Amino acid sequence: MSKDNLKIGFVGTGVMGRSMVKNLLKAGYFVSVTNRTKASAEELFPLGARWVDSVAELAGLSDVVITIVGYPKDVEEVYLSEEGLISNAKSGSVLIDMTTSSPFLAKRIALEGKSKGIDILDAPVSGGDVGAKNGTLVIMVGGEEEVFNKVKPIFEAMGKNIILHGPAGAGQYTKMSNQITIAAGMVGVCEAIAYAQKAGLDPNRVLDSIGGGAAGSWSLSNLGPRMIAGHFEPGFYVKHFIKDMNIALESAKEMGLMTPGLELAKSLYEQLADDGEENSGTHALYKLYMK
Amino acid sequence: MSKDNLKIGFVGTGVMGRSMVKNLLKAGYFVSVTNRTKASAEELFPLGARWVDSVAELAGLSDVVITIVGYPKDVEEVYLSEEGLISNAKSGSVLIDMTTSSPFLAKRIALEGKSKGIDILDAPVSGGDVGAKNGTLVIMVGGEEEVFNKVKPIFEAMGKNIILHGPAGAGQYTKMSNQITIAAGMVGVCEAIAYAQKAGLDPNRVLDSIGGGAAGSWSLSNLGPRMIAGHFEPGFYVKHFIKDMNIALESAKEMGLMTPGLELAKSLYEQLADDGEENSGTHALYKLYMK
Numbered sequence: 001m002s003k004d005n006l007k008i009g010f011v012g013t014g015v016m017g018r019s020m021v022k023n024l025l026k027a028g029y030f031v032s033v034t035n036r037t038k039a040s041a042e043e044l045f046p047l048g049a050r051w052v053d054s055v056a057e058l059a060g061l062s063d064v065v066i067t068i069v070g071y072p073k074d075v076e077e078v079y080l081s082e083e084g085l086i087s088n089a090k091s092g093s094v095l096i097d098m099t100t101s102s103p104f105l106a107k108r109i110a111l112e113g114k115s116k117g118i119d120i121l122d123a124p125v126s127g128g129d130v131g132a133k134n135g136t137l138v139i140m141v142g143g144e145e146e147v148f149n150k151v152k153p154i155f156e157a158m159g160k161n162i163i164l165h166g167p168a169g170a171g172q173y174t175k176m177s178n179q180i181t182i183a184a185g186m187v188g189v190c191e192a193i194a195y196a197q198k199a200g201l202d203p204n205r206v207l208d209s210i211g212g213g214a215a216g217s218w219s220l221s222n223l224g225p226r227m228i229a230g231h232f233e234p235g236f237y238v239k240h241f242i243k244d245m246n247i248a249l250e251s252a253k254e255m256g257l258m259t260p261g262l263e264l265a266k267s268l269y270e271q272l273a274d275d276g277e278e279n280s281g282t283h284a285l286y287k288l289y290m291k
Numbered sequence: 292m293s294k295d296n297l298k299i300g301f302v303g304t305g306v307m308g309r310s311m312v313k314n315l316l317k318a319g320y321f322v323s324v325t326n327r328t329k330a331s332a333e334e335l336f337p338l339g340a341r342w343v344d345s346v347a348e349l350a351g352l353s354d355v356v357i358t359i360v361g362y363p364k365d366v367e368e369v370y371l372s373e374e375g376l377i378s379n380a381k382s383g384s385v386l387i388d389m390t391t392s393s394p395f396l397a398k399r400i401a402l403e404g405k406s407k408g409i410d411i412l413d414a415p416v417s418g419g420d421v422g423a424k425n426g427t428l429v430i431m432v433g434g435e436e437e438v439f440n441k442v443k444p445i446f447e448a449m450g451k452n453i454i455l456h457g458p459a460g461a462g463q464y465t466k467m468s469n470q471i472t473i474a475a476g477m478v479g480v481c482e483a484i485a486y487a488q489k490a491g492l493d494p495n496r497v498l499d500s501i502g503g504g505a506a507g508s509w510s511l512s513n514l515g516p517r518m519i520a521g522h523f524e525p526g527f528y529v530k531h532f533i534k535d536m537n538i539a540l541e542s543a544k545e546m547g548l549m550t551p552g553l554e555l556a557k558s559l560y561e562q563l564a565d566d567g568e569e570n571s572g573t574h575a576l577y578k579l580y581m582k
Contacts, residue, residue: 173490181506184479187552199464215472217508261478
């Protein structure tokens with residue numbers, strides 16, 4: 001798709017979405033945006049983004065629509081409601097959902113799209129607010145290869161590690177693998193640091209011993225020091241992680257896969273949310289062990 | 292301690308111990324060895340190691356004795372029995388246990404030693420057979436600082452990252468933090484790769500997406516590909532990991548620390564051992580998910 005005439009629509013100007021729109025604008029794309037609350041999009045207008053009042057209107061004027069919203073129910077509404085993308089998108093347009101959402105829903109949306117001559121990709125990301133800001137997101141894509149190749153330059157404006165993992169849903173399945181790894185991994189990191197603390201060790205020195213070997217992980221090196229220092233700002237919100245774990249559990253159940261580590265992590269995070277920590281970073285799980 | 296007159300005794304010439312003795316010999320130390328079975332020590336004799344028939348005899352002729360044996364009960368026997376090190380070591384000698392063993396036992400041995408004028412360090416390692424071979428072990432030490440400084444050059448012949456973590460037991464506590472991190476972490480890695488497989492993804496491509504970000508870990512990058520390829524040779528034995536998790540659980544209980552992730556991992560590994568996998572590598576846990 002030639003950049004010159006291409007019209008991109010963008011739904012969802014939260015922390016992630018705003019940075020992604022900025023990178024699209026920086027790359028020279030023409031971008032229209034919409035969001036539940038206009039206020040969160042306002043900083044994008046001086047940079048060249050155009051405001052559109054509704055998802056339906058945005059769909060009608062865009063060649064490619066990118067969405068990054070909150071929960072699967074939001075994805076469902078944005079794509080499948082009467083006022084949503086599929087009912088109002090131009091035939092031949094491409095819709096890309098970058099929300100972390102249900103693989104099952106992604107497949108359903110892709111089928112609905114196909115029946116209307118609209119191509120759909122699921123393309124959730126990892127790399128957080130920093131990755132979104134720097135244009136270094138990991139983008140995990142599900143859908144048809146031809147469609148993927150057509151919009152790849154758009155992904156390249158927002159991310160670095162961009163892989164097509166298979167048909168519709170494959171991006172979401174890959175993102176769930178990511179979250180499943182993190183879930184039990186975080187449990188291990190919290191227990192290990194709490195153990196070091198309670199044993200009377202200097203936990204930062206313990207990290208110096210264990211961080212570079214077989215126990216080493218991104219969570220241990222990046223979140224361990226924050227746990228020890230008592231800094232629990234997100235990062236990634238507890239409430240969003242619980243959402244992701246619910247999606248992962250549901251899809252694992254569909255596959256007949258046991259996931260006791262994921263189940264344990266989810267139940268611990270739910271206890272943490274009950275303690276009023278749902279807006280803390282995921283590493284606040286540590287607090288549960290130090291109560 | 293001057294290298295020239297120093298006599299090192301070494302108890303335990305298994306895979307780890309043999310490599311460690313070789314590095315001590317390479318560094319110019321005079322080393323006597325003993326082991327339950329002489330056969331496993333034989334390759335060390337042409338390199339300059341001297342065989343001694345018993346722990347008691349070894350204790351009597353050494354300035355520093357290093358031990359790396361199997362289980363806490365072996366440590367107990369080697370240190371605390373009548374024919375053991377403490378009853379037979381020279382006053383002023385230093386005994387260093389590099390077995391992964393119980394922190395509580397390490398404290399008990401240190402007290403026994405002190406009462407006889409013998410200095411004790413607990414100094415378990417990580418880095419496995421490769422680290423032992425290359426002299427790049429991580430060495431986690433508990434004991435008195437003066438004693439640690441005295442024998443540090445000996446540690447430097449065997450390892451690279453050598454840290455004193457506190458008084459007797461602190462080395463073992465640190466090693467347990469390492470194992471606790473790995474325990475739940477491995478559960479997460481296995482569940483994530485099994486999920487990717489069952490979702491019909493190419494799990495190696497999934498690793499390309501998730502290995503470099505927030506889900507990244509040594510286990511995921513190093514053991515994930517072996518799980519996918521179906522190679523389950525140890526590495527680190529399931530049976531030894533279960534031993535370590537039992538020590539960690541027992542000591543966590545003493546501290547009043549909940550460790551549900553560790554408990555879950557231990558119960559899964561026990562199922563795996565029941566399936567006849569106790570001599571497989573720890574990453575064989577993956578098999579439990581793919582049954």
